[in-house]
Amino acid sequence: MDGTEPLLEVANLRVSFPTRNGVTEAVRGVSFTLGREKLGIVGESGSGKSVTGRSILRLVPAPGVVTADRLAFRGEDLLAASDRRLRAIRGRRIAMVMQDPKFSLNPVMTVGRQIAEAYRVHSGAGAAEAKRRALAMLEAVRIRDPERVYGRYPHEVSGGMGQRIMIAMMLIPEPDLLIADEPTSALDVTVQMQVLAILDDLCGQRGMGMVFVSHDLNLVASFCDRILIMYAGRVVESCRASELRNATHPYTRGLLDSLPRLDDPRAELPVLTRDPAWTKEDGAREGGA
Amino acid sequence: MMDSSLSGWRGWLSTDTPSSRMQARLGRAWGGWLAFRRNRLAMAGLLIVLALVVVAAFAPLLAPHAPYAQDLANRLQPPGPGHWLGTDGFGRDILSRLIHGARLTLMIVALVALTAPLAGLLIGTVAGYLGGWVDAVLMRVTDVFLAFPKLILALAFVSALGPGIENAVIAIAITSWPPYARLARAETLTIRRADFISAARLQGASSARIILGHVVPLCAASLIVRTTLDMAGVILTAAGLGFLGLGAQPPLPEWGAMIAAGRQNILEQWWVSAMPGVAIFVVSLGFNLLGDGLRDVLDPKGE
Amino acid sequence: MIAVENLRVAFGQGADAVLAVDGLSLAVEEGESFGLVGESGSGKSTVLRAVSGLNHDWTGRIAVAGAAQSRQRSKDFFKLCQMVFQDPYGSLHPRHSVDRILAEPIAIHGLGDADRRIDRVLREVGLGPAFRFRYPHQLSGGQRQRVAIARALVLEPRVLLLDEPTSALDVSVQAEILNLLRRLRAEHGLTLVLVSHNLAVVANLCDRLAVMNRGRLVEEMTVDELRQGAARQPYTRQLLRASQGYDRAAAEGFRDFA
Numbered sequence: 001m002d003g004t005e006p007l008l009e010v011a012n013l014r015v016s017f018p019t020r021n022g023v024t025e026a027v028r029g030v031s032f033t034l035g036r037e038k039l040g041i042v043g044e045s046g047s048g049k050s051v052t053g054r055s056i057l058r059l060v061p062a063p064g065v066v067t068a069d070r071l072a073f074r075g076e077d078l079l080a081a082s083d084r085r086l087r088a089i090r091g092r093r094i095a096m097v098m099q100d101p102k103f104s105l106n107p108v109m110t111v112g113r114q115i116a117e118a119y120r121v122h123s124g125a126g127a128a129e130a131k132r133r134a135l136a137m138l139e140a141v142r143i144r145d146p147e148r149v150y151g152r153y154p155h156e157v158s159g160g161m162g163q164r165i166m167i168a169m170m171l172i173p174e175p176d177l178l179i180a181d182e183p184t185s186a187l188d189v190t191v192q193m194q195v196l197a198i199l200d201d202l203c204g205q206r207g208m209g210m211v212f213v214s215h216d217l218n219l220v221a222s223f224c225d226r227i228l229i230m231y232a233g234r235v236v237e238s239c240r241a242s243e244l245r246n247a248t249h250p251y252t253r254g255l256l257d258s259l260p261r262l263d264d265p266r267a268e269l270p271v272l273t274r275d276p277a278w279t280k281e282d283g284a285r286e287g288g289a
Numbered sequence: 290m291m292d293s294s295l296s297g298w299r300g301w302l303s304t305d306t307p308s309s310r311m312q313a314r315l316g317r318a319w320g321g322w323l324a325f326r327r328n329r330l331a332m333a334g335l336l337i338v339l340a341l342v343v344v345a346a347f348a349p350l351l352a353p354h355a356p357y358a359q360d361l362a363n364r365l366q367p368p369g370p371g372h373w374l375g376t377d378g379f380g381r382d383i384l385s386r387l388i389h390g391a392r393l394t395l396m397i398v399a400l401v402a403l404t405a406p407l408a409g410l411l412i413g414t415v416a417g418y419l420g421g422w423v424d425a426v427l428m429r430v431t432d433v434f435l436a437f438p439k440l441i442l443a444l445a446f447v448s449a450l451g452p453g454i455e456n457a458v459i460a461i462a463i464t465s466w467p468p469y470a471r472l473a474r475a476e477t478l479t480i481r482r483a484d485f486i487s488a489a490r491l492q493g494a495s496s497a498r499i500i501l502g503h504v505v506p507l508c509a510a511s512l513i514v515r516t517t518l519d520m521a522g523v524i525l526t527a528a529g530l531g532f533l534g535l536g537a538q539p540p541l542p543e544w545g546a547m548i549a550a551g552r553q554n555i556l557e558q559w560w561v562s563a564m565p566g567v568a569i570f571v572v573s574l575g576f577n578l579l580g581d582g583l584r585d586v587l588d589p590k591g592e
Numbered sequence: 593m594i595a596v597e598n599l600r601v602a603f604g605q606g607a608d609a610v611l612a613v614d615g616l617s618l619a620v621e622e623g624e625s626f627g628l629v630g631e632s633g634s635g636k637s638t639v640l641r642a643v644s645g646l647n648h649d650w651t652g653r654i655a656v657a658g659a660a661q662s663r664q665r666s667k668d669f670f671k672l673c674q675m676v677f678q679d680p681y682g683s684l685h686p687r688h689s690v691d692r693i694l695a696e697p698i699a700i701h702g703l704g705d706a707d708r709r710i711d712r713v714l715r716e717v718g719l720g721p722a723f724r725f726r727y728p729h730q731l732s733g734g735q736r737q738r739v740a741i742a743r744a745l746v747l748e749p750r751v752l753l754l755d756e757p758t759s760a761l762d763v764s765v766q767a768e769i770l771n772l773l774r775r776l777r778a779e780h781g782l783t784l785v786l787v788s789h790n791l792a793v794v795a796n797l798c799d800r801l802a803v804m805n806r807g808r809l810v811e812e813m814t815v816d817e818l819r820q821g822a823a824r825q826p827y828t829r830q831l832l833r834a835s836q837g838y839d840r841a842a843a844e845g846f847r848d849f850a
Contacts, residue, residue: 191631193834215763221837262835268774
């Protein structure tokens with residue numbers, strides 16, 4: 001974006017899962033580069049959008065195999081990196097926020113301590129300093145009473161609060177890249193907006209890059225800078241977020257049309273008819289940009 | 290995909306669009322069998338258990354000698370051509386006694402498997418689904434039974450009812466239902482919150498219908514697995530009671546009692562005790578392997 | 593068709609009790625499609641569960657088709673009023689075939705003629721007889737939700753309660769289900785109550801809606817008013833704003849409404 005090297009380069013990313021009936025390819029040749037921007041990956045369930053997000057950190061579940069012509073973070077090859085090196089990158093340089101915070105938080109440790117630990121591991125700071133930073137971070141994600149929430153256990157906080165805690169924990173080491181997999185889908189719309197505002201500010205202030213995986217076209221169009229639309233493991237269209245309304249691929253158009261809208265009083269919603277040609281490997285097109 | 294390449298009865302079984310209730314059920318069973326068949330250890334377990342059933346069914350045909358025929362001239366013969374597994378202290382052929390003993394073992398296993406898990410399933414699902422005071426009463430009763438050591442309680446029952454194989458079965462059944470009730474109740478507690486239970490209630494289904502038609506089929510899977518895994522323990526308990534003289538009475542060829550009979554000469558004539566021991570071991574192992582395989586197939590979470 | 597007066601539902605007991613619904617009153621006319629909108633914890637689903645008879649611990653008055661309802665419902669009530677749940681993966685019994693799922697309500701109510709009824713209702717929800725003997729794990733999310741709708745319809749109810757029926761589905765499938773529900777409503781003259789957090793979905797299917805927050809009714813309005821942005825209450829306006837996509841400036845102004 002600003003002329004420096006890209007944060008993330010992905011070329012011909014493929015993820016396959018061996019199954020009983022042969023090999024299933026969840027991601028089939030996805031390529032993109034990411035600068036200091038918010039990149040949205042949109043698609044329906046089974047489109048491979050989540051697997052794409054996870055494969056950046058090689059967090060694909062067990063039998064899955066990740067291959068790519070290039071998968072590099074700031075020029076460093078992530079596929080060739082040792083597990084040790086990858087652990088150092090994970091969390092510190094690249095953070096990941098997932099949909100359900102309950103699975104990602106340690107249930108027997110107070111949330112405050114978990115955030116403080118995340119900071120100490122990264123900075124080597126003392127306990128008092130870590131606590132101060134953790135409280136500041138809780139405040140930054142707009143938790144009203146940080147002192148009280150600091151001493152709570154994960155099961156004692158609401159879903160929206162848990163997701164904000166999760167974001168605080170992921171962002172306290174000040175990563176360069178955040179991979180957010182449906183980070184707000186379980187939240188109410190107003191809380192969702194507030195959480196997105198936090199992420200937006202952090203991107204703006206710290207120059208953090210973000211990969212935002214979501215099923216929600218409207219949300220991604222209004223939040224991200226650039227969008228990839230995925231279908232059956234492939235990127236069928238990529239465009240600037242502001243140009244999504246002018247998307248050309250029939251799948252993208254179909255998705256947009258099938259959304260009920262307040263400013264459109266028609267009752268019958270157009271139903272998406274899927275064209276087998278969309279799954280072919282050469283069907284991608286650049287739109288809007 | 291895979292289905293279209295299959296023809297004949299395999300294709301009929303594995304189709305995605307069955308056209309009758311029967312075909313759907315058979316197709317489901319077929320899918321389970323295909324999954325089960327991939328697990329080699331489980332197949333080994335199944336073969337052992339099937340072998341036990343076959344041996345028990347055709348015992349008189351398979352046994353080379355009569356199980357009770359004493360031949361005092363041939364006491365304590367080592368394994369050899371005349372008696373493949375040797376003879377015991379009364380000169381009886383150990384192989385023949387083991388083969389006939391398979392019937393007793395199978396009977397004990399079948400009776401316990403048909404009583405304790407069913408009672409536990411019923412008590413556990415009723416307690417879990419109805420909750421409230423029903424749950425409190427049923428679970429306290431369960432706690433009382435759980436508080437006794439299993440073998441000791443079985444011993445008490447047998448000494449009260451008198452020794453014998455039927456009483457041993459009753460004693461084992463009575464002492465082994467509480468864990469099933471606990472398991473069934475725990476499963477029921479998670480199932481009863483499911484939307485499909487709410488949906489059944491909204492159709493006006495009675496509690497009995499929901500418990501029997503909706504809750505029990507889901508609990509049954511883990512109970513079947515648990516029962517299969519417990520069968521090894523049941524065989525061992527029965528053998529233990531037989532060993533102590535409280536189960537099957539002589540001259541019945543019960544495996545535990547056979548081990549007990551051989552213990553006077555265990556050092557010199559090891560085969561008298563070792564052969565029934567090996568039989569118990571193999572059959573227990575078979576049930577354990579089978580249980581592990583069934584868990585993979587029946588566990589609904591795996592789908 | 594449905595009249596709720598001063599409904600109160602509390603969860604928990606004593607000092608821990610939380611009032612999930614606090615003195616709610618509303619009325620739904622026969623043949624109307626009514627939306628109940630709110631965020632999580634607003635009590636919208638709790639209202640639905642109290643009306644449906646799933647929740648017994650309520651006070652106030654609930655009348656359906658002119659008959660005041662007690663906490664325990666009769667079998668006849670369930671023939672009148674059925675419900676569709678949010679999660680199509682949780683609302684179908686994993687070991688029951690579609691056939692068994694649809695045959696059960698027929699058996700419970702002793703209606704007879706099961707084959708004809710099942711075939712008809714499967715056709716109505718757009719599945720057809722090929723799906724009759726399948727199991728839920730052989731169906732997609734949208735197909736499962738169609739089966740759940742078929743199960744609700746097999747008793748030929750006059751009222752259909754819908755608890756977020758499309759929020760677990762992809763948008764293209766959501767469109768199909770919304771179209772289906774609209775068609776079924778027209779064909780059967782159903783009275784619908786749709787609970788949703790999604791204003792656009794409510795606007796698509798309903799004529800009128802009520803907005804709830806923290807157990808209370810914030811306001812009632814018609815869908816036309818909603819489309820024109822004619823919300824009177826600040827809470828509704830905030831909800832409307834939030835549902836129209838991300839807006840940094842708007843997010844700053846969001847506040848909690850007690």
